[in-house]
Amino acid sequence: MIDHCPTMRTTPASTLASPFRLRNKTVKNRFVVPAMGTGFATADGFVTPALLDYYEARARGGAGIVIVETTTVEFPRGIHASNKLVADTDLAIPGLAELASVIKRHGALAILQLNHAGRMGKTRINGIQPVAPSAIAAPGGQIPKALTQNEIALIVQRFGAAARRAEMAGFDGSEVHAAHGYLLATFASLCSNKREDKYGGTIEGRSLFLREVLQNMRHSTSDEFLLWCRINGREYGNDDALTLSEGQELAKLVAPYIDAISVSVRGYGSQSLVNYPDAPGALLPVAEAIKQVVKVPVIAVGRLSPEVANRAISECRADFIALGRQTIADPDTPNLILSGRTDDVRPCIACFYCADWGAKLDRPIGCQVNAAVGKERIYELIPTAHPRHVVVIGAGPAGLEAARLLGLRGHRVILLEKEPHIGGQLAQAAIPPHKDRLKPLIRYFSAQLQKANVEIRTSVTVDRQYVLDLKPDIILYAGGAKQIVPNIPGVDSHHVTTPIDVLYERVQPGKTAAIIGGGLTGCEVAEHLDQQGVKVTIIHPHDGLAKEAGSSERTRAIAHLSARPVTVLLRTRCVSISPEGAVVREADGTERLIKAETVVLACGVEPDNALYQDLLETGIEAHMIGDCWRPGLIATAVADGARWGHML
Ligand SMILES: Cc1cc2nc3c(=O)[nH]c(=O)nc-3n(C[C@H](O)[C@H](O)[C@H](O)COP(=O)(O)O)c2cc1C
Ligand code: SF4
Incomplete structure (x- = not known):
């Protein structure tokens, strides 16, 4: 094992603020913005103003290294989604x-990630058959x-040529993407590499392509140019x-060619989301295991909170801390952490919206909690020249964000909420199991509204006179949405209730419950009730649960639910509610009773805007915002x- 912290016994431990030397370059601190595809490039893969704004904001936010997203060495065969950068x-x-230049302007090292999509390429996107080590989808x-050896040699040269272009463009270095499911990672893994030539077999053979790529890149660039790769430390x-142990071998094999190594992971089947962990630091043991066998500095990733990150650096478990989704949610995170202002960090809620919209739906990324992604210049905070008195009605995500920004910009803002606390659908959504990750966002808004001098009044019954008495110049109505009540017999029975009443424990559920509707809310209420010992049946008319959610979020919700003894009836409608439970009609027309002491209506929501009218x-000038005019996700609110x- 290698002694990585020889100085630890004689000098103070490193911190997140400690500089680090890579070749002849000094990295100002230990924060890294890892590569994250944005979809902001042109259709042909060129840089756009949105891309410049996005990366400049991340560099301004204080990270020592900013790694620019997956950039292909072979367009279009080497892209896995639309609007990906090219360097070919x-x-x-x-x-x-x-x-x-916009990255380096802020003192960060600029690194370009070079990639080939391999079998993640899609004919519907690039019109070409994907390539891989073996003909395995x-x-x-x-x-x-399956690539021939000649074709491999050509791709090796393409990586070298792309690295040369990166250096000509002024990048400090390149990261080769050999992680996740792309071409070089598929060569390293026996799951996808069944070759019998020199590029297959042992990990030595399976890593040969990557080593040839790194060697070629080294020869194609100057001695000053930094070079590293991102690998899967292991797969699941x-x-x-x-x-x-194969991941460790792989790291040892590539170590002679690189200045650092970034360690991620890859999962299949039910483990497919393992590289986007919910739990802070879940992937750190893998990075640490790689660090134990190589001398090159290690970049760790995986929902690294400030506490976990600080410990990882001071205990020499990693050398750099990559903050992925957190720097989408708040590009200023490194600066805020380094200056001790963690209350001001807008927290990522680990919701997958960015990944689902970017990679899966093939659209530019967005963020549920940060509407300014890719619009950083447009959404610059500009103090108002004409302060006005704004009353915001409803402290859900739309009202909270509007009040925060208006207050910061110098308007006088009063925020009214009927519940005893702020949060609206956020507060409700944070209650089910596994949803604790939403709570920091509510705490963030609470702290920020104070700093923005917003007057918050909770537990208020708002009517026309109440608002008139406040004499506002403008009303922003963010009254939210209400449950849809289906038109079926028995729906107004005493044992019928709503998700909000269940989650806020305003009703005492019986020993059995039927949930009408298997959207995300229905699934989460089912988990919540199951946790309380209630025997739950979900009745859902469609052929799959939570179909309105993004694919990763749905995968996670279904995985959580499958771990519980919840009965799910698909393609089944509730036709009436009786005192004994829910009467359902199955796909073949059969009707039967699902016994349930409690029936929960989770059939979706509709705008709640009677007061607005x-x-x-x-x-008085009034506008609707959020769910009260178009029910949707936290992101839309x-x-x-x-x-x-920003507009007022
Ligand atoms: C929207 C999005 C795009 C991503 N694109 C890339 C990419 O281009 N290259 C890459 O190596 N990893 C990519 N990743 C993975 C991240 O670099 C990172 O490993 C992952 O988000 C886990 O780190 P986190 O928990 O700090 O977000 C992407 C992640 C997200 C959320
Ligand atoms: S979309 Fe969700 S997971 Fe992605 S950065 Fe924003 S809050 Fe985090």
Whole structure:
């Protein structure tokens, strides 16, 4: 084992603020923005103003290293989704030069991640058959073409040429993407590499392609250019998955060619979300295991909270801390942590919205909690020249974000809420099991509203006169949504209730419950009730649960639910509610009774804006924001709040 902290016994332990030397370059601190595809490039993969704004904001936020997202060495065969950057042509250099420059302007090292999609490529996106070590499809993917040795040699050269372009553009270095499910990772893994030539077999053979790539990149660039790779320290969920000891071997094999190593993981099947952990520091043991066998500095990743990150650095378990989703949610996170202002960090709620919209739905990324992603310049906070008195009605995500921004910009803001606490649908959504991750966001808003001098009045019954007495210049109505009540016999029985009443424990559930509706809310209420010992049946008319959710969020919800003894009836409608439970009709027309002491209506929500119509008659300027005019995700509510928060 290698002694990585020889100085620890004689000098104070390193901290997140400690500089680090990489070749002849000094990294100002230990924070890294890891590569994250944004979908902000042009269709041909060139740099756009949105991309420049996005990366400049991340660099301004204080990270020592900013790694620019997956950039292909072979367009279009090497992209896995639309609007991904390219570095396979000199035409890309001017745009990449601008990108490197906006990052370096803020004292961060600019690193370009180079990648080939391999079997993650999709004909529907690039019109070409994907390639791989062997003709084995990725889960849910197409059968790829197995690369010949000549084709491998050409791709090796492409990586070298792309690295040369990155250096010409002014990047400080390149990271080779050999992690997750892309081309180089599939060579390293026995799950996808069944070759019998020199590129297959033992981990030595399976890593040969990557080592040739790194060697070629080294020869194609100057001695000053930094070079490293991102690997899977291990894989999960498949009998042939890369083991941790193979991951360590892989790291040792590539170590002679690199200045650092970034350690991620990859999962299959039910483990497919393992590289996006919910629990802080869940992947740290893997990075630590790699660090134990190599001398090159290690970049760790995986929902690293400030506490976990600080300990990891001071205990020499990793050398750099990559903050992925957290720097999408709040690009200023490194600066805020380093200056001790952790209360001001807008927390990522680990919701998968960014990953689902980006990678899976093939759209530019967005963030549930940060409406300014890719619009950083447009959403710059500009103090108002004409302060006005704004009354915001409803302290859900739309009202909270609008009030926060309006207050910060110098308006006088009163925020009214009928519940005894702020949060609206956020507060409700934070109650089910596994949803604690939403609570920091409510705490964040609470702290920020104070700093923005917003007057908050909770437990208020708002009517037209109440608002008139406040004499506002403008009303923002964020009254939220209400449960849809289906038109079926028995729906107004005493044992019928709503998710909100269950979650806030305003009703005492019986020993058995039927949940009408298997959307995300229905699934979460089922988990909540099951945890309380209630025997639960979900009745859902469609052929799959939580279909309105993004694919990763749905995968997670179903995984949580499958771990519990909850009965799920798909393609089944509730046709009436009797004192004994819910009468259902199955797909073949059979009707039967599902016995339930409690029936929960989780059939979706509809706008709740009766008061708004009343307020319009006051003649005061009024606008609806959030769920009260278009029920949706936290993201749509926050985006509405941000729009009005900047517009007034
Ligand atoms: C929207 C999005 C895009 C990503 N794109 C890339 C990518 O281009 N290259 C890569 O190596 N990892 C990519 N990742 C993975 C992240 O770099 C990181 O490993 C992952 O988000 C876990 O870290 P976190 O918990 O700090 O978010 C992406 C993640 C997200 C959320
Ligand atoms: S979309 Fe969700 S997971 Fe992604 S950065 Fe924003 S809060 Fe985090």
